[in-house]
Amino acid sequence: MTTQTIGLRESKKRETRQAISDHATRLFIEHGFDRTTIADIAAASRVAKMTVTNYFPRKEDLALDHHEEFTAGPARAVTARLPGESALTALRRDFLDAARRHDPVIGFSGLPFARMITGSPTLVARLRELHELREDALAAVLAAETGAAPDDVIPRAAAVQLVGALRVLFREVLNRTLDGESPEEIAPAVAARAVTVFGLLEPALGDYATRPAGQR
Amino acid sequence: MTTQTIGLRESKKRETRQAISDHATRLFIEHGFDRTTIADIAAASRVAKMTVTNYFPRKEDLALDHHEEFTAGPARAVTARLPGESALTALRRDFLDAARRHDPVIGFSGLPFARMITGSPTLVARLRELHELREDALAAVLAAETGAAPDDVIPRAAAVQLVGALRVLFREVLNRTLDGESPEEIAPAVAARAVTVFGLLEPALGDYATRPAGQR
DNA sequence: ACCAATTTTTAGGTTCGACATATTTTTTCT
DNA sequence: AGAAAAAATATGTCGAACCTAAAAATTGGT
Numbered sequence: 361m362t363t364q365t366i367g368l369r370e371s372k373k374r375e376t377r378q379a380i381s382d383h384a385t386r387l388f389i390e391h392g393f394d395r396t397t398i399a400d401i402a403a404a405s406r407v408a409k410m411t412v413t414n415y416f417p418r419k420e421d422l423a424l425d426h427h428e429e430f431t432a433g434p435a436r437a438v439t440a441r442l443p444g445e446s447a448l449t450a451l452r453r454d455f456l457d458a459a460r461r462h463d464p465v466i467g468f469s470g471l472p473f474a475r476m477i478t479g480s481p482t483l484v485a486r487l488r489e490l491h492e493l494r495e496d497a498l499a500a501v502l503a504a505e506t507g508a509a510p511d512d513v514i515p516r517a518a519a520v521q522l523v524g525a526l527r528v529l530f531r532e533v534l535n536r537t538l539d540g541e542s543p544e545e546i547a548p549a550v551a552a553r554a555v556t557v558f559g560l561l562e563p564a565l566g567d568y569a570t571r572p573a574g575q576r
Numbered sequence: 577m578t579t580q581t582i583g584l585r586e587s588k589k590r591e592t593r594q595a596i597s598d599h600a601t602r603l604f605i606e607h608g609f610d611r612t613t614i615a616d617i618a619a620a621s622r623v624a625k626m627t628v629t630n631y632f633p634r635k636e637d638l639a640l641d642h643h644e645e646f647t648a649g650p651a652r653a654v655t656a657r658l659p660g661e662s663a664l665t666a667l668r669r670d671f672l673d674a675a676r677r678h679d680p681v682i683g684f685s686g687l688p689f690a691r692m693i694t695g696s697p698t699l700v701a702r703l704r705e706l707h708e709l710r711e712d713a714l715a716a717v718l719a720a721e722t723g724a725a726p727d728d729v730i731p732r733a734a735a736v737q738l739v740g741a742l743r744v745l746f747r748e749v750l751n752r753t754l755d756g757e758s759p760e761e762i763a764p765a766v767a768a769r770a771v772t773v774f775g776l777l778e779p780a781l782g783d784y785a786t787r788p789a790g791q792r
Numbered sequence: 793a794c795c796a797a798t799t800t801t802t803a804g805g806t807t808c809g810a811c812a813t814a815t816t817t818t819t820t821c822t
Numbered sequence: 823a824g825a826a827a828a829a830a831t832a833t834g835t836c837g838a839a840c841c842t843a844a845a846a847a848t849t850g851g852t
Contacts, residue, residue, distance in 0.1 A: 367848085367849080372800090372847090373800080376800095376801095397836085398837075398838070398839095399837080407802085408801060408802045409803095410802065410803080410840095411800080411801055413838090413840085414800080414801080417839085418838090419838070419839095485701055485704070488704045488705065489701065489704065492704060513744060513748065513772060513773060514772070514776070516744055517740075517744050517772075517776055518776075520741075521737050521776075521777075524733075524737055525733065527736065528729060528733050528736055531732075532729065556729060557729060557733045560730070560734075560737075560781075561737075561780060563780050564776045564777060564778075564779050564780055588818090588829090589829080592829095613808060614809065615808085623831085624830060624831045624832070625831090625832095626811095626833095627829085627830055629810075629811085630829080630830080633810085634809090634810085635808095635809065
């Protein structure tokens with residue numbers, strides 16, 4: 361059991377954090393993000409306002425938690441690409457897998473959650489920021505993997521295009537979710553679009569950052 | 577004289593607006609965006625706080641005014657493309673012209689202004705939003721010009737890639753400005769990068785949305 | 793099992809942007 | 823000149839973000 365190894369304090373912290381996050385998500389979905397105040401969340405969680413703020417410095421963090429996975433995902437997919445596989449191929453494969461899984465990380469979040477996000481300018485802005493952080497992380501990995509010069513613009517341009525593709529597809533999943541489509545309908549449709557959109561980048565980036573066949 | 581045709585009321589409004597904007601820009605550059613309050617700006621402009629808010633609904637608008645030109649620029653450049661010219665070619669030409677002009681619209685804003693923007697998370701976020709509005713406008717124009725089906729993902733994907741290129745180049749200009757480079761140094765360097773970055777998109781979008789030679 | 797040190801949580805307050813409403817001042821048009 | 827329209831003002835509310843000091847809980851050492 362993890363509780364034994366991590367200690368009572370740590371385990372209580374996790375419970376408190378989770379409880380706050382759960383109450384927040386419930387209230388956001390019930391009443392909307394902007395109409396729910398930190399004080400409401402604190403009251404529902406039976407803690408002080410400052411405790412909420414301590415765990416989640418910004419209100420947006422309460423709705424879009426687990427952003428590490430989101431922002432670092434594409435960079436990790438590229439780092440873990442197979443021998444002989446390019447960055448583009450790895451990201452496409454990663455995306456198509458996620459589509460099959462109906463993974464929230466590519467936009468499968470359910471209708472209420474999708475409504476909550478798109479209904480709040482604050483959350484839309486935060487989502488934009490997260491996409492940019494993805495770009496930064498991917499650009500850094502691409503620069504490292506290709507041994508690009510520090511002032512080379514190509515890794516950044518490639519990252520912008522690749523994350524751009526993911527962003528277009530994310531938007532597609534979100535819009536279809538808002539239109540009431542089920543994950544089972546959305547997944548194959550968005551997979552087809554992924555092939556189209558990544559196909560568009562193929563001539564430019566088809567063999568960019570390809571891992572040598574025998575490496576590692 | 578314009579004052580005669582537009583009337584005293586309109587002319588006073590413009591003066592008031594300009595005065596507020598000028599005081600705001602001065603204070604932002606002097607003390608930083610986040611450390612300057614609306615009350616400071618109102619006091620310096622000798623108007624009520626609400627007057628500032630009436631002219632500039634959000635504080636960011638005081639620093640990033642004239643955003644219409646920025647957001648609609650690429651869409652207009654494509655609409656005005658020459659016969660036989662593709663969207664990509666028109667945007668590249670437009671950018672290279674702007675580089676020669678040291679146009680603020682591609683990032684030439686001067687060191688103090690560049691510092692003001694990058695030093696404020698609020699302004700950086702607003703800039704992200706403006707880039708997205710650019711994308712939306714360009715995607716709409718591309719869809720219209722190519723007669724794409726309503727659910728076609730290509731116009732959006734193309735817009736993301738093209739505006740992505742502009743965004744990379746904007747960032748480049750801003751970073752070099754922050755490094756103390758002069759516009760005369762930056763312009764040729766960023767022009768070369770523009771050729772590189774747009775060249776990357778050439779194989780995919782080289783003839784996308786090309787205006788028929790004899791049209792209009 | 794207790795004590796001291798550390799960490800978490802709490803209480804209370806301040807600042808500021810955003811927003812609402814009613815009132816006063818200024819401009820326009822007849 | 824006077825009525826109508828519009829702009830600017832005064833005032834107040836709300837909520838997020840931030841700060842500080844104090845209280846409560848947990849830890850590790852004895």
